[in-house]
Amino acid sequence: MESQDLRNAGLKVTLPRLKILEILEGNAMRHMSAEDVYKLLLNEDADIGLATIYRVLTQFEQAGLVKRHHFEGGHAVFELERGDHHDHMVDVDSGKVVEFVSPEIERLQHEIAEKHGYEIIGHSLVMYVKAQEGRGGKTR
Amino acid sequence: MESQDLRNAGLKVTLPRLKILEILEGNAMRHMSAEDVYKLLLNEDADIGLATIYRVLTQFEQAGLVKRHHFEGGHAVFELERGDHHDHMVDVDSGKVVEFVSPEIERLQHEIAEKHGYEIIGHSLVMYVKAQEGRGGKTR
DNA sequence: ATCCGTGCAAAAATTTTGCAGCTGG
DNA sequence: CCAGCTGCAAAATTTTTGCACGGAT
Numbered sequence: 001m002e003s004q005d006l007r008n009a010g011l012k013v014t015l016p017r018l019k020i021l022e023i024l025e026g027n028a029m030r031h032m033s034a035e036d037v038y039k040l041l042l043n044e045d046a047d048i049g050l051a052t053i054y055r056v057l058t059q060f061e062q063a064g065l066v067k068r069h070h071f072e073g074g075h076a077v078f079e080l081e082r083g084d085h086h087d088h089m090v091d092v093d094s095g096k097v098v099e100f101v102s103p104e105i106e107r108l109q110h111e112i113a114e115k116h117g118y119e120i121i122g123h124s125l126v127m128y129v130k131a132q133e134g135r136g137g138k139t140r
Numbered sequence: 141m142e143s144q145d146l147r148n149a150g151l152k153v154t155l156p157r158l159k160i161l162e163i164l165e166g167n168a169m170r171h172m173s174a175e176d177v178y179k180l181l182l183n184e185d186a187d188i189g190l191a192t193i194y195r196v197l198t199q200f201e202q203a204g205l206v207k208r209h210h211f212e213g214g215h216a217v218f219e220l221e222r223g224d225h226h227d228h229m230v231d232v233d234s235g236k237v238v239e240f241v242s243p244e245i246e247r248l249q250h251e252i253a254e255k256h257g258y259e260i261i262g263h264s265l266v267m268y269v270k271a272q273e274g275r276g277g278k279t280r
Numbered sequence: 281a282t283c284c285g286t287g288c289a290a291a292a293a294t295t296t297t298g299c300a301g302c303t304g305g
Numbered sequence: 306c307c308a309g310c311t312g313c314a315a316a317a318t319t320t321t322t323g324c325a326c327g328g329a330t
Contacts, residue, residue, distance in 0.1 A: 012304065014310060034295080049312045054295060056310095070210040074320080075294060089253065092261055100256070105248050109267055112240055113229065118269035121232055125265045127249055129258035152329075154285065174320080189287045194320060196285095214295080215319060 009063030016048045020056050024066065024080045031069065031077040031097055071126060087125035149203030156188045160196050164206065164220045171209065171217040171237055211266060227265035 002021045003013045011017060023040050024032070032040075034053045041048050057078050060066035067079045071090060087105075089098040105125070113120045142161045143153045151157060163180050164172070172180075174193045181188050197218050200206035207219045211230060227245075229238040245265070253260045 012309065014304070016311070047312085050294095051296075051313075052311055058296095068212075070212060072208075072210060089256065089258065091258065098256055098258075100252055102248055102252055105245050108242055108245050108248075112242055113267055113269050114272070116229065116238055116240070116269075117272055118229065118231065118238075118267075119272050121268045121270055123265070123267040125263070127253060127263040128261045129253050129256075130261055132254070132257055132259050152284065154329085156286070187287085191288075191321075192286055198321095 005065060009059070009065060011059060011063065016046070016052050017056055019044070019046045019048065020053060021060075021065070024078070030099075031071075031079050033075050033077050035075070037078075069124070069126075072128075087127075089127045089129050091130060092128050093130050145205060149199070149205060151199060151203065156186070156192050157196050157199075159184070159186045159188065160193060161200075161205070164218070170239070171219050173215050173217050175215070177218075209264070209266075212268075227267075229267045229269050231270060232268050233270050 002018065002025070005021065006013045006017055019041060020037060023037055023044075027040065029036065034050065034057060037053050037057070038048070038050050041053075057066060057068075061068050061078070065081055067081050069077050069079060069088070071077060071088075084101075085106075086099040086101045089100060090096070091098070109123060110120055142158065142165070145161065146153045146157055159181060160177060163177055163184075167180065169176065174190065174197060177193050177197070178188070178190050181193075197206060197208075201208050201218070205221055207221050209217050209219060209228075211217060211228075224241075225246075226239040226241045229240060230236070231238070249263060250260055
């Protein structure tokens, strides 16, 4: 039950927060802007202000429930934090986002940081890609 | 002469564009927001509007003279494109930005993209770090 | 003279904040 | 009942655009 997630985060279990969490969990789109969430909530039935969405998403971020990304294009997008870490590949033609993990890259990152006397707090890796021409590859 | 860079980009050689390019080249800070550039230009003597900075930086970006980054924190920062590709390490305490390259990571990225049927157009890797505790490391 | 570029101010777009009222525990 | 939340609208921030003027070719 997601109420528990909210409690753990020290947040009261309110309708808006549940609705928003629900949207984030139940929707196909894994990366959504505040606007996206807002529109989906309007379609549903809930009458939740955009300001609340921003507030709640920020709280979720601080609570580690959600991750805020800054891809390209001005506005931020949010993604449920499922514990599994991964990076992103954005198809610049279709806008599609593919997630992937590379332990090797992770390891290299730590090595590099250490070499400079740092430790890694977090990182963000986004590859901007487009479908290969000369090859069947994944269908589109 | 940077006039040539401008001509190559199909841009007229104007005072504001030269000044802005000069700032980008001659300043220690390699990553600057439009505001940063604006303030520096005021200190210099030039009376250039913020709007122009945005316009010029966008043109520079399209011309490949400059790269636009979206780190964290809402606003974009710009960096001179020196041909040499590199990624970034941001010290979250001091705000300092360290640049680095890792051919291995690059190679892995291509491998991964290919595995998914894509080719890489570009990428953005930012590591958020902080100084190691147990070790002298880089001075602060 | 023409075309491109610039400054200024207004407009957009995105996110944050103040405040009065409502709600959950 | 009380603290914390919410909605609304206004504010703040960052970036873009409209327009008339100015400069270079």
